[in-house]
Amino acid sequence: MSIARRGGDVMMTNYPPRPLTLVRGQGCWVWDDAGNRYLDLVAGIAVVTLGHGHPAPATALAEQAATLGHVSNLFWSEPAVALAERLCELSGLQRAFFCNSGAEANEAAIKLARRHGREVGGDGKHHIVSLEGAFHGRTMGALAATWGASKKDPFEPLPAGFQQVPRADVEALRAAIGPDTAGVLIEPIQGEGGVNVISDELLMAARAACDEHGALLIFDEVQTGIGRTGAWFSFQRSGVRPDVITLAKGLASGLPIGAVLSRDLATGFRPGDHGTTYGGSPAIAAGALATLDVVADDDLIGNAQRMGDRLASGLRSVPGVADVRGAGLMVAVELAAGDAAGVAVALRERGVLVNAVTESALRLIPPLVIDADQIDLAIATLQTVLAARD
């Protein structure tokens, strides 16, 4: 029986049907179980920073797992501390907490903001403001900060004290942030919402209002972090400094990890406030450190910028493309005729994997190792597909 049939019989029904069974990957290429090759512009949803099958995180993981794979947070281990030091150095922030996913990182950041808020402003200071179009994860707190009734309604009641404001309305944001606000949670570029770039004006207004009211400004860099937008972290492009950032996806190039980085808060977590069994496990931390080394040594951030520019300018010249938005290798293509899902299927049939992030937009988030020939192939294939639909 096929993997798809077997999976359909035993896996829960929370995901839509999956079109392919993938068996192997190398760089930006993946192969399915029928031997077909695809150019992968999904990268495990912006995760596989170094491309598939990169030896660096695999070797680091294997060696550390064979030496000391997991110890829990009852003990120190060198790889987790080294990873915290590296991330603090890269971000200019001062403290790290490790977990296992993006949702968990946001969950921890929300708790950090509430712990801090109560400390500086009393019990009422627990409100969390986020933006319409936001996606922060599927756990209950992260979901409360996420936008979209279809994702949330079946799971009500969600935690109280969350509010979303329109993503381009600076006045609404200012009005929503007040003495009761503990934290403001923003993706600098909204990923799942459609690759929506949040304006510097709004980010600056959030910074000023957080300063005025003693709230923490939290940037969700789960998707934008680790070089994807052409900087280590997207906030470094805007110049607006957050108090906290959350990371996951690209941090260990496919190994499960999440992280929260914060400035040194006198009113941060106390022992016992928060934790997770696997967070910062030596084996995963070693894989993350190896990933960061390759990103730096191979100038993948420069590559993300150069290849992102090439991708965006090429896509803009394709007939049928109404708009291209994003930064670096986090790009959305708005299709003049809509039907992003249909176009994604047609691209797949021609050997290119993308995902339809809205009804009319495709999202392109390839590994950061993508080269010019692969970028040109992606553009040419989209041109062929759109021309055939004319």
Ligand SMILES: Cc1ncc(COP(=O)(O)O)c(C=O)c1O
């Ligand atoms: C910006 C952002 N935050 C949080 C998450 C949730 O991450 P995870 O799926 O690892 O829980 C995602 C996932 O797509 C994301 O894009």
